[in-house]
Amino acid sequence: MFKQITIIAPGLLGGSLGLAVKKRKIARKVVVWARRIENAQAAVKRRAADRYEANLKDAVKGSDLVVLCCPVEAMPSLARQFRGSLARDAIVTDVGSVKYDVVNQVSHMIGKRAVFIGSHPMAGSDRSGLNAARAGLFEESVCLITPPSGVSRAKLHKLIKFWQAVGCRIATLSASEHDEAVARISHLPHLVSAALVSLAGKKGSELFNYAGPGFRDMTRLAGGPPEMWSEICMANHAEIRRAVDELIEELETLRRAATNKSAVEIRAYLRRARNLREELKNRA
Amino acid sequence: MFKQITIIAPGLLGGSLGLAVKKRKIARKVVVWARRIENAQAAVKRRAADRYEANLKDAVKGSDLVVLCCPVEAMPSLARQFRGSLARDAIVTDVGSVKYDVVNQVSHMIGKRAVFIGSHPMAGSDRSGLNAARAGLFEESVCLITPPSGVSRAKLHKLIKFWQAVGCRIATLSASEHDEAVARISHLPHLVSAALVSLAGKKGSELFNYAGPGFRDMTRLAGGPPEMWSEICMANHAEIRRAVDELIEELETLRRAATNKSAVEIRAYLRRARNLREELKNRA
Numbered sequence: 269m270f271k272q273i274t275i276i277a278p279g280l281l282g283g284s285l286g287l288a289v290k291k292r293k294i295a296r297k298v299v300v301w302a303r304r305i306e307n308a309q310a311a312v313k314r315r316a317a318d319r320y321e322a323n324l325k326d327a328v329k330g331s332d333l334v335v336l337c338c339p340v341e342a343m344p345s346l347a348r349q350f351r352g353s354l355a356r357d358a359i360v361t362d363v364g365s366v367k368y369d370v371v372n373q374v375s376h377m378i379g380k381r382a383v384f385i386g387s388h389p390m391a392g393s394d395r396s397g398l399n400a401a402r403a404g405l406f407e408e409s410v411c412l413i414t415p416p417s418g419v420s421r422a423k424l425h426k427l428i429k430f431w432q433a434v435g436c437r438i439a440t441l442s443a444s445e446h447d448e449a450v451a452r453i454s455h456l457p458h459l460v461s462a463a464l465v466s467l468a469g470k471k472g473s474e475l476f477n478y479a480g481p482g483f484r485d486m487t488r489l490a491g492g493p494p495e496m497w498s499e500i501c502m503a504n505h506a507e508i509r510r511a512v513d514e515l516i517e518e519l520e521t522l523r524r525a526a527t528n529k530s531a532v533e534i535r536a537y538l539r540r541a542r543n544l545r546e547e548l549k550n551r552a
Numbered sequence: 553m554f555k556q557i558t559i560i561a562p563g564l565l566g567g568s569l570g571l572a573v574k575k576r577k578i579a580r581k582v583v584v585w586a587r588r589i590e591n592a593q594a595a596v597k598r599r600a601a602d603r604y605e606a607n608l609k610d611a612v613k614g615s616d617l618v619v620l621c622c623p624v625e626a627m628p629s630l631a632r633q634f635r636g637s638l639a640r641d642a643i644v645t646d647v648g649s650v651k652y653d654v655v656n657q658v659s660h661m662i663g664k665r666a667v668f669i670g671s672h673p674m675a676g677s678d679r680s681g682l683n684a685a686r687a688g689l690f691e692e693s694v695c696l697i698t699p700p701s702g703v704s705r706a707k708l709h710k711l712i713k714f715w716q717a718v719g720c721r722i723a724t725l726s727a728s729e730h731d732e733a734v735a736r737i738s739h740l741p742h743l744v745s746a747a748l749v750s751l752a753g754k755k756g757s758e759l760f761n762y763a764g765p766g767f768r769d770m771t772r773l774a775g776g777p778p779e780m781w782s783e784i785c786m787a788n789h790a791e792i793r794r795a796v797d798e799l800i801e802e803l804e805t806l807r808r809a810a811t812n813k814s815a816v817e818i819r820a821y822l823r824r825a826r827n828l829r830e831e832l833k834n835r836a
Binding site: 409439452456457458460465480485486497499505509512514518520525527529541 | 751770810833
């Protein structure tokens with residue numbers, strides 16, 4: 269399917285991608301590059317890649333697909349470094365959780381030599397790093413793809429095939445629609461998860477003795493890496509702020525119904541929510 | 553361990569309790585009563601009970617343990633009906649999610665003939681009713697017990713043994729501490745789960761196409777029975793209101809940090825949250 273794929277920064281996602289590509293024979297060769305060379309070496313040792321390169325430019329040479337798996341804030345500067353070495357017609361993509369700013373900046377860096385199409389596989393783990401990587405990470409997850417206007421259909425199709433090959437379902441949307449959507453289905457839920465555990469733990473951890481499976485479900489996301497998530501919050505701060513405001517509105521509706529002791533109102537709210545949750549369940 | 557246990561209203565919890573008692577041979581006989589006689593018959597058919605009684609008074613006669621598994625709002629009136637038929641020294645308990653008001657009312661009904669000690673096994677399912685009942689429902693869950701002041705140690709010990717026998721870990725606390733705690737680790741998370749799915753589904757269900765496992769975790773509770781939860785919200789409305797206010801405060805802290813683009817603040821918040829979540833994880 270591909271001659272050579274380059275994975276930049278083989279952590280949880282990049283490492284899992286390498287393992288999936290090797291396992292499913294999606295490319296003849298996988299090359300990795302990491303800021304710290306030990307990480308690149310470790311990826312080869314785990315057979316998530318065939319070889320590593322110490323030099324970023326060498327790492328992208330001859331690849332028909334380059335996948336940026338580094339933090340979103342590092343993407344533009346890395347793209348600037350390797351752009352001159354990209355094969356003509358190479359596809360560059362990423363796995364970042366925020367798109368609008370990044371897509372514009374990286375696209376600008378890369379210019380017309382290659383094409384940048386943003387990707388966001390909605391897969392993860394409460395563990396991070398190469399040690400947590402596994403070939404099956406992407407199976408049954410959805411990958412959001414944000415094609416820029418005027419992108420070649422053939423290239424878009426090739427990228428879609430790639431994500432399908434590692435196990436993803438695909439949805440395409442614009443970069444701004446992406447950021448609006450993920451603020452509400454990923455970033456806000458993460459913050460809420462952190463807020464719930466913070467609130468329960470405010471006066472010490474005694475309440476944790478009483479926690480059932482529901483509380484565990486609701487706070488699982490709060491176990492994710494703070495560095496990555498604070499960065500995501502910065503990159504998507506405008507949409508996240510709007511989403512927080514919308515949630516506060518929802519909570520105030522519920523609070524009002526509790527204050528009025530209106531069982532009817534709360535029941536109606538919870539019924540609508542349950543119906544929506546049923547729709548989500550059937551969507552899988 | 554018990555001569556005879558009466559289960560009032562064999563739904564998900566009552567039915568599971570009957571199945572667990574029979575399976576683990578905790579009582580010689582299990583009797584059930586339900587408002588609709590078909591439900592009592594169905595419980596016997598599923599072997600969650602040895603026999604049913606159509607008359608509530610007959611159902612409690614000769615039992616050394618009576619477990620109220622009906623909605624909390626129905627408890628006082630049922631207690632008034634059966635109190636005259638209770639065996640001397642019987643223990644009456646429940647499985648309700650709210651304690652303070654109920655404990656007072658039911659204790660008052662029962663008077664000195666028997667003793668009421670509130671129980672709240674933190675077990676459940678997104679399904680409800682006898683069909684969803686299973687003997688293992690209580691395994692590895694925690695049961696909160698709210699002993700009234702001056703309760704006999706022997707009786708409290710006997711009730712603790714009962715819940716341990718069906719698979720629960722035990723925590724004891726006062727009825728008001730209970731209501732404060734569960735507002736924060738159970739009731740608020742439920743409302744938040746409903747609010748998150750409502751918000752994401754506000755403009756139609758398109759966003760659900762992009763949902764990952766995190767969003768599914770965060771909205772699972774919203775699939776629970778609206779009737780039961782609106783009733784819980786009514787019964788514990790004061791604590792729930794306080795908990796909603798506290799959550800809004802937490803969210804405003806995060807919103808402020810996003811507005812100030814303070815990665816440092818958000819990172820610190822998320823770190824504290826992750827540490828708390830680690831504590832919860834190790835508590836299991």
